[in-house]
Amino acid sequence: MTTSISSVIKKLLLLFLIFAGLYFAKDFLMPLSIGGILATLFLPFSNWLEKNKLPRGLAAFICLLVLVVIFASLVSILTWKISELLNDVALIKEKTITTGTRMQEYIFNHLGISVEKQSQILKAEQPSLTNIMQSTLGSVSYIVTNLILILAYVFFLLYSRVHIKTFFLKLTVSAQIGEMEKVLRSATNVSQQYLVGLSKMIVCLWVMYGIGFSFLGVKNPVFFAVLCGMLEIVPFVGNITGTTLTVLIAALHGGEFSMLGGIVITYGIVQFIQGWVLEPLILGPQVKINPLFTIIALVLGDLVWGIPGIILAIPLTAILKIIFDHIEPLKPYGFLIGELETEKNETSFMKKIKNILKINV
Numbered sequence: 370m371t372t373s374i375s376s377v378i379k380k381l382l383l384l385f386l387i388f389a390g391l392y393f394a395k396d397f398l399m400p401l402s403i404g405g406i407l408a409t410l411f412l413p414f415s416n417w418l419e420k421n422k423l424p425r426g427l428a429a430f431i432c433l434l435v436l437v438v439i440f441a442s443l444v445s446i447l448t449w450k451i452s453e454l455l456n457d458v459a460l461i462k463e464k465t466i467t468t469g470t471r472m473q474e475y476i477f478n479h480l481g482i483s484v485e486k487q488s489q490i491l492k493a494e495q496p497s498l499t500n501i502m503q504s505t506l507g508s509v510s511y512i513v514t515n516l517i518l519i520l521a522y523v524f525f526l527l528y529s530r531v532h533i534k535t536f537f538l539k540l541t542v543s544a545q546i547g548e549m550e551k552v553l554r555s556a557t558n559v560s561q562q563y564l565v566g567l568s569k570m571i572v573c574l575w576v577m578y579g580i581g582f583s584f585l586g587v588k589n590p591v592f593f594a595v596l597c598g599m600l601e602i603v604p605f606v607g608n609i610t611g612t613t614l615t616v617l618i619a620a621l622h623g624g625e626f627s628m629l630g631g632i633v634i635t636y637g638i639v640q641f642i643q644g645w646v647l648e649p650l651i652l653g654p655q656v657k658i659n660p661l662f663t664i665i666a667l668v669l670g671d672l673v674w675g676i677p678g679i680i681l682a683i684p685l686t687a688i689l690k691i692i693f694d695h696i697e698p699l700k701p702y703g704f705l706i707g708e709l710e711t712e713k714n715e716t717s718f719m720k721k722i723k724n725i726l727k728i729n730v
Contacts, residue, residue: 391673399674400515402681404522407436408530409561415527429527433520446595548695555691560684566651567602573647574598574608574639581635585628587619597636602680604667612636658686662706 391398411432418428526533534553541549575598582590593615600607616632658666666686670678686706693703 388669388673395674395678399677399681400518401522402685403677404519405526406560406564406681406684407519408523408526409557410564411436411523411527412530412557412561426528429524432527433524436523437520443599447592447599552692552695555695556688559687559691563684563687570643570647570651571598571601574601574643577639577642578635581639582615582632585631585635587615587624587628587632588622593618603676604663604679604683606679608636608640657708658683658690658706659709662686 414435415425415428415432418431419425423431537553538546538549575594578594578597579590582593587593593611597608597611597615600611603610612632616629619628619632663683663686666682667679670680670682670685672678674681690703690706693699693706
């Protein structure tokens with residue numbers, strides 16, 4: 370009994386040390402993880418280029434250029450739409466002032482706090498312009514530095530992937546080399562297929578939100594559709610944030626209650642289609658993690674690495690499950706975070722629907 374308790378304590382201590390290491394090494398591990406997952410996305414393209422007699426270095430560089438073009442295109446679309454939105458800054462400012470005045474009157478009438486006192490409280494809580502500029506410059510510098518690191522990791526991981534694979538095989542005993550190759554192949558495929566599936570789902574969300582917002586008469590429907598779809602990379606929180614921003618901006622533009630209610634209903638319909646149709650068909654086969662551990666992974670990802678941790682939580686947990694499933698002492702943990710029996714039945718049902726509709730995703 371004492372030995373069993375001691376073993377549990379050691380495992381909990383090891384788990385704590387792992388998460389502590391992930392937290393304190395996030396500046397190193399976070400861009401490396403993002404670069405590694407993005408590199409798997411371009412593996413088929415890189416292999417195709419190399420099969421067509423291109424040197425590996427050139428193939429990796431072309432993949433890097435494609436990634437930069439995709440990223441720049443998305444930023445350009447958002448910037449273009451944001452510039453259109455900024456044309457209404459005067460109107461939004463006027464509406465904000467009017468709303469703020471009404472809120473101050475409401476607080477005075479119901480809480481007895483004078484407008485002057487409210488202004489003093491707000492001024493005391495507002496950060497100084499210097500602090501805002503320092504924070505902004507620090508954030509921009511941090512993002513640019515990590516973006517450069519991610520691009521460098523994508524290139525060098527693609528270029529040296531055979532060398533890295535050989536390293537892992539050299540660490541493995543001869544009898545288990547086949548199993549190690551299977552683990553590496555499965556881990557690469559799951560992150561690659563997750564990103565492809567997520568991209569397909571985001572495009573579907575763009576279309577559905579675009580149709581819904583256009584039908585409701587929302588101003589700049591394409592921008593808000595793209596925004597809500599792009600925020601899907603942050604599970605659960607992203608779509609809610611995008612929809613909330615859409616409702617707020619529509620309200621500031623003088624949208625009627627019917628429009629605001631329609632935006633919320635559109636969000637509900639899209640979420641229903643996403644949860645019951647798109648995810649089982651597109652993401653279900655790739656990410657076999659039960660809902661409980663999906664949420665746990667997201668919470669831990671946020672605690673350890675913040676928003677990037679939330680984005681990386683699902684693919685990294687899926688890779689971890691593959692590793693658990695191929696190591697005998699860790700198989701119970703792979704079973705614990707894997708699909709529930711009800712989910713397996715739902716997956717089989719969705720496969721039948723997929724075969725009937727002849728959807729190739």
